[in-house]
Ligand SMILES: Nc1ncnc2c1ncn2[C@@H]1O[C@H](COP(=O)(O)OP(=O)(O)OP(=O)(O)O)[C@@H](O)[C@H]1O
């Protein structure tokens with residue numbers, strides 16, 4: 656098997672007396688579309704925060720392409736090709752969609768935000784970035800939104816633009832934290848289909864947090880990591896997850912009630 660893009664081993668994160676993530680291990684391979692799922696507060700976003708360098712884990716390791724990234728800063732991890740979105744979308748509201756794509760993500764601002772913005776707009780490859788931004792909007796099938804103000808977008812459209820922004824630097828792995836939460840059914844479906852297409856077309860990997868088990872089981876991910884109370888309950892294909900009694904008992908029964916965007 657080819658080298659994993661991401662390898663998380665025995666990851667543990669404590670906040671004071673609270674153990675948010677308990678010895679979590681899993682891998683994401685090249686060109687894989689992997690779901691990370693589990694009930695509220697089970698440690699999904701904390702796992703993302705440790706992978707992307709925003710939090711220092713208490714113990715355990717994060718490897719990126721076989722390289723120990725456990726103590727790297729967010730900008731260093733970004734430079735290795737990992738980009739992420741946040742559970743709460745962070746667009747620049749008074750900028751247009753295309754401008755939002757051109758501004759580097761906030762984690763890249765170190766050490767000087769103003770310098771990062773000025774540099775990004777004066778580099779010779781500015782034109783290439785603009786072309787790339789339009790290509791990304793094409794890939795997400797929303798080229799018509801290029802000149803809309805971010806403040807005019809619906810929640811679902813904002814999430815799409817946020818995904819677009821994470822795709823700007825030709826990432827190797829996209830970490831998406833609930834990109835379809837609260838998004839209406841048809842748009843949520845479109846986002847999943849687009850992601851599947853992007854994975855197939857470009858060979859990048861995607862790790863997506865999705866709260867609604869019912870939704871993620873049916874929308875084309877290759878494997879699912881199921882977390883519960885900070886631990887990994889199982890890792891398997893959608894079929895394997897669907898037929899795992901432990902998962903059904905711990906989680907699946909409640910999943911149908913959630914607002915993950917599924918529409919009948
Ligand atoms: N910075 C923090 N300081 C203290 N506790 C935290 C912090 N971040 C998260 N936690 C706690 O860690 C646990 C896991 O939180 P986390 O946000 O990772 O869950 P989640 O699986 O992403 O949940 P949700 O589905 O609601 O987004 C929760 O009990 C949460 O309150």
Ligand SMILES: [Mg+2]
Nearest residue numbers: 699700701742
């Ligand atoms: Mg979360």
